[in-house]
Amino acid sequence: MANWFCNNEPVEHVSISDRAFQYGDGLFETIAIREHKPRLWEYHVQRLAKGCARLRISMPDEDDLLQNLHDALRQGRAATAYCMAKIIVSSGAGLRGYGRNVAAEPAVFFGVFEATRQPQEFYRDGVNIVLCKTHLATKSVTAGLKTLNRLEQVLARSELTDSGAFEGLTLDADGNVICGTMSNVFFVANNKIITPSLDDCGVEGVMRRHIMTTLSEHELAVDIGTLHSTDLQDVDEVFVANSQFGVMPVKSCGDLKWPVGGVTQKVMSILADNGVVECGL
């Protein structure tokens, strides 16, 4: 059984002329499959559509995407009750040079993988994170999007090797916290929940959006704010979130320590009731 599919056929290779390989010219989504269904599907589709519009790539038909995803899950090498899927949209076959062949169709790839189940004590006791030295470039025209240009995350992630940390926070060049290498970050201070703006850099995670939407339905606001790394010592609670693991309390970042506080627990409880089963473990 295969991991990757394109046009419903198993694929192990892509054309060396594919522009995703040559220039990172494309987008991707990493989707949690829960009870055989893609969680937060509409948010993934909407982010992908926004990315396609920004990158001027034709957005694949949404029904086709869902059908092909289910076909990949049926054929794929994973227990699909609880797994993860990845969709890659490349701008397609390339000419030499940055200019696209305007006649080229986007190529869409569907990957199916076993999910990584995080230990229960991570949700109960929190995880250790670090500050990454790799900073994010600012004022990016692809800010917020999940493009295939991910060198900053690769470099930031490589700092974690041997650290034992669950995640690393990336800052902009001015030292403001933006997001994790694979997650978004939330801070609790004076009972207010704050998450950094992603207008200039970073990725707008679908779980971040789900948290903000769901909490607002419970009359809990999440403010978009600026938080300098030196302000971390003044926050009361920290949690990180992504599409796969849901919400995870943070218990330390370097020398700073936090409890798994009441606000984080309340957020996890609300999320557990709203489709993020991991938060209820």
Place this chain on the structure above:
Amino acid sequence: MANWFCNNEPVEHVSISDRAFQYGDGLFETIAIREHKPRLWEYHVQRLAKGCARLRISMPDEDDLLQNLHDALRQGRAATAYCMAKIIVSSGAGLRGYGRNVAAEPAVFFGVFEATRQPQEFYRDGVNIVLCKTHLATKSVTAGLKTLNRLEQVLARSELTDSGAFEGLTLDADGNVICGTMSNVFFVANNKIITPSLDDCGVEGVMRRHIMTTLSEHELAVDIGTLHSTDLQDVDEVFVANSQFGVMPVKSCGDLKWPVGGVTQKVMSILADNGVVECGL
């Protein structure tokens, strides 16, 4: 005959797990082959080594690179007296997620293509360029490098479709001119030659380096400076440069017009005597 080679074998495909495809995790060089030899080879190797160091990818052995390049030229689908070659260094086969498999070896690919010969009148009369709306993110940790994360150049280049322009200048978000989509740019003002700093974004072209080094040997300084797009109206001459076409005078950018001036002609003449045959056409 093939265009692409890896380990001296023709290749048309790469593994879908290759991190260049998944994340743009790698570097490339585009090399002019002149009289069967790679022009400015040492500069290409030095930039690649700098990129490998910054990206923490093992730098391939320089002698192997040159040997494999010559093997690709011998086997490749191009008249190798005058063609172009592309070397792609990917961080290699991937795990899922941003973290690299530390045991993975870099994968190196060699492409051989016909050169694009620019019309003689471009060198004589100059070319038309435009200002791109796509701006470059600043304070990038990969500033100066030729990584496989090239979405900004792809988007900027796509603005040129139907414009008839030879090149587009990209600015940073503050409106400072940084470089072209596929070239570096030089301005002449009050008989001084200025080229933008690439410390925060942009690509340090090998031809830019060759120009600066060669001119300094002729006691002609090139200053690294800041030039806002609104200052373009005050410059006397403009030229662009890259590894393939050498130096090309610019005659217009939107409504602004410039002559092919004496400094540009002198630069072209010096370069023509220093291995850049295109400038002597």
